[in-house]
Amino acid sequence: MSVDLFVPGRVCLFGEHSDWAGGHRRTNSRLAPGAVIIAGTNQGMYARCGRVAGELVVRSALPDGSRTGECRIPMDLARLHEAAAEGGFFSYAAGVAAYMLDFYGVGGIEIDNYRTTLPVRKGLSSSAAFCVLVARAFNQVYQLGLTTRAEMEAAYQGEVATPSRCGRMDQGCAYGQVPVGMTFDADRLGVEPLRPGGDFYLLVADLCGKKDTVRILSDLNAAYPFAKGARDEAVQRTLGAENRRVVESARRMIESGDAEGLGSLMTEAQRMFDESLMPVCEELKSPRLHAVLGDARLAEWVWGGKGVGSQGDGCVQFICKDAAAREALAGYLGEAYGMPCFNLDIRRPVSVRKAVIPVAGLGTRMFPYTKAAPKTFLPVVTPEGIAKPVIQVIVEEALSAGVEQVALVIQPEDEARFRAYFQADVRADTLGKLPQALREEAERLNRISKVLTFIPQHEAKGFGHAVMLAEKFVGGEPFLLMLGDHLFRSGEARSVARQIVERFQDFGDAQSVIGIYEERLERVKHYGAVRGEWVSEDTLQIEQIKEKPTEDEARMNLKMEHHGKPAYFCVNGVYVLRPDVFAILRDAAAGTGSQEIELTAALDRLRQREGVKGLIVNGRHFDTGLPAIYAETVFAFARGVAE
Numbered sequence: 158m159s160v161d162l163f164v165p166g167r168v169c170l171f172g173e174h175s176d177w178a179g180g181h182r183r184t185n186s187r188l189a190p191g192a193v194i195i196a197g198t199n200q201g202m203y204a205r206c207g208r209v210a211g212e213l214v215v216r217s218a219l220p221d222g223s224r225t226g227e228c229r230i231p232m233d234l235a236r237l238h239e240a241a242a243e244g245g246f247f248s249y250a251a252g253v254a255a256y257m258l259d260f261y262g263v264g265g266i267e268i269d270n271y272r273t274t275l276p277v278r279k280g281l282s283s284s285a286a287f288c289v290l291v292a293r294a295f296n297q298v299y300q301l302g303l304t305t306r307a308e309m310e311a312a313y314q315g316e317v318a319t320p321s322r323c324g325r326m327d328q329g330c331a332y333g334q335v336p337v338g339m340t341f342d343a344d345r346l347g348v349e350p351l352r353p354g355g356d357f358y359l360l361v362a363d364l365c366g367k368k369d370t371v372r373i374l375s376d377l378n379a380a381y382p383f384a385k386g387a388r389d390e391a392v393q394r395t396l397g398a399e400n401r402r403v404v405e406s407a408r409r410m411i412e413s414g415d416a417e418g419l420g421s422l423m424t425e426a427q428r429m430f431d432e433s434l435m436p437v438c439e440e441l442k443s444p445r446l447h448a449v450l451g452d453a454r455l456a457e458w459v460w461g462g463k464g465v466g467s468q469g470d471g472c473v474q475f476i477c478k479d480a481a482a483r484e485a486l487a488g489y490l491g492e493a494y495g496m497p498c499f500n501l502d503i504r505r506p507v508s509v510r511k512a513v514i515p516v517a518g519l520g521t522r523m524f525p526y527t528k529a530a531p532k533t534f535l536p537v538v539t540p541e542g543i544a545k546p547v548i549q550v551i552v553e554e555a556l557s558a559g560v561e562q563v564a565l566v567i568q569p570e571d572e573a574r575f576r577a578y579f580q581a582d583v584r585a586d587t588l589g590k591l592p593q594a595l596r597e598e599a600e601r602l603n604r605i606s607k608v609l610t611f612i613p614q615h616e617a618k619g620f621g622h623a624v625m626l627a628e629k630f631v632g633g634e635p636f637l638l639m640l641g642d643h644l645f646r647s648g649e650a651r652s653v654a655r656q657i658v659e660r661f662q663d664f665g666d667a668q669s670v671i672g673i674y675e676e677r678l679e680r681v682k683h684y685g686a687v688r689g690e691w692v693s694e695d696t697l698q699i700e701q702i703k704e705k706p707t708e709d710e711a712r713m714n715l716k717m718e719h720h721g722k723p724a725y726f727c728v729n730g731v732y733v734l735r736p737d738v739f740a741i742l743r744d745a746a747a748g749t750g751s752q753e754i755e756l757t758a759a760l761d762r763l764r765q766r767e768g769v770k771g772l773i774v775n776g777r778h779f780d781t782g783l784p785a786i787y788a789e790t791v792f793a794f795a796r797g798v799a800e
């Protein structure tokens with residue numbers, strides 16, 4: 158098995174030095190906890206990894222494309238610790254490998270770090286990125302199922318086993334290219350990825366100066382743990398309460414997409430830093446940093462800026478007005494100051510604003526009930542004890558994922574029934590007799606009715622055909638697709654549909670993501686089954702999709718390994734699809750005449766063209782499309798069990 162990995166570096170946007178300052182709460186609980194916001198860089202380290210017997214094998218490339226050679230160390234605790242203590246690039250891999258061996262009993266690994274675009278020794282935590290890369294490689298190759306947080310811990314413990322020292326903030330790059338908020342309260346570390354509400358164009362420039370980090374740390378630390386005078390108090394206040402206020406504002410501005418506000422906040426943070434910290438540390442005078450920040454020309458391109466990392470004359474960062482302004486600024490800094498620059502993008506995740514739910518099928522398996530009403534009007538009882546038709550529960554699931562509009566593909570003769578349910582007012586005499594909780598349900602229906610659109614499917618030409626009819630409604634955006642006969646119960650605070658939407662956003666819109674779950678071999682024949690390579694503990698790069706395979710076919714072609722055991726995975730009926738699927742469906746429609754158009758075949762084409770990922774959702778689904786299974790669903794769904 159081979160796993161491809163990318164781990165970025167990180168830049169500290171706000172809160173530098175408050176990480177260790179918050180650590181002093183161990184001895185002085187009157188200090189404020191530390192708080193920082195970091196962001197993953199566009200640059201990083203790429204690697205291909207796989208299992209080998211009994212050895213740690215690492216090959217590595219430098220940013221200039223040259224190779225540092227290869228290291229081979231036996232997977233033996235004493236030998237790994239020895240290699241870690243020697244120092245140098247490979248010592249990081251040895252330190253992390255020792256931790257993984259000690260805690261998880263892993264075997265050998267081969268890591269080919271074939272490409273590195275991250276500049277080293279520029280305060281971007283290239284060593285932490287490498288440690289995270291090694292921890293993640295073990296996690297994925299040995300399918301340990303570790304969380305990102307556990308990978309960060311392994312990376313930290315690995316790095317401190319080497320002569321190099323790192324802080325707790327450095328491993329935040331494990332969260333990828335999203336901004337991450339971190340808090341530091343004595344030994345307690347809090348980590349929370351943020352969801353940007355807009356795009357931010359940052360530029361980081363190398364000041365090409367000198368900075369003495371050891372000196373900066375030693376001067377600032379002299380103000381801790383107990384202040385000996387007004388100057389110390391000012392340091393503690395700046396890295397404590399004032400920093401928390403700035404970080405809290407920064408978090409709000411990132412989440413609301415306020416680039417202008419974030420730029421001014423950077424300028425304000427630098428001013429606070431200069432006022433209170435410069436007097437205690439000569440190094441923080443940083444002449445090059447202040448010359449650039451004080452250059453009046455910059456106002457044309459930037460909303461604001463500040464130093465990076467421990468400050469000093471290392472790097473400077475700016476929030477630019479837009480992409481063109483950033484390019485102009487980089488050109489100017491290069492010409493006027495000879496400073497190399499690189500871009501850092503913080504992007505709003507692509508929004509998934511529309512959902513499509515086809516409910517125009519004939520429902521033959523539920524005949525003769527479906528002679529009375531479409532099967533999507535079958536009742537279920539929610540865990541709160543409210544009776545609702547299946548379709549309402551599904552629409553609510555779609556809305557819980559953040560979509561703003563929902564289209565139901567329906568048989569034209571059912572339109573009056575759907576409108577009557579969702580849009581007609583409740584009779585006044587009924588409303589008068591309802592208890593408060595059920596009156597609220599009437600209001601909820603009223604709200605839902607405002608986001609619904611009905612699309613007629615004149616002939617039941619298959620699920621794929623029903624999806625195709627929604628092309629105009631979807632309008633070239635990624636969209637959420639849900640079956641009209643499956644219900645969900647999440648095992649966590651986020652709904653199942655939201656989990657899939659967020660995973661789609663994590664990959665920056667590049668590939669469609671479909672919900673999958675582990676199914677027993679004898680039941681795989683009822684569903685769409687998938688096979689592929691794991692790219693993380695819960696995400697599959699799909700290599701095959703097969704609608705209703707026979708048991709033999711599944712055993713031969715669709716068997717996967719998961720957590721060291723054989724397993725089969727099926728599609729759970731929630732998809733976030735890129736709009737390219739419509740062209741494929743149209744092609745299929747042109748070629749099939751009167752035959753049904755299946756979505757599964759179109760998904761397989763989509764997979765070949767641009768890749769499709771599968772996410773094992775945390776939660777459970779319930780089918781309502783077959784009589785016996787529907788009967789089970791009614792009871793299980795009402796009990797609200799998620800496992």
Ligand code: UTP
Pocket residue numbers: 515516517518519520521522523566614616617618619620622623640641642782
């Ligand atoms: P199913 O495969 O469950 O088909 O459709 P069906 O027609 O509803 O039921 P059976 O197999 O005859 O018992 C999956 C989803 O796609 C919709 C269905 O309403 C269901 O929500 N669908 C299916 C359409 O909207 N149009 C179609 O032509 C076929």
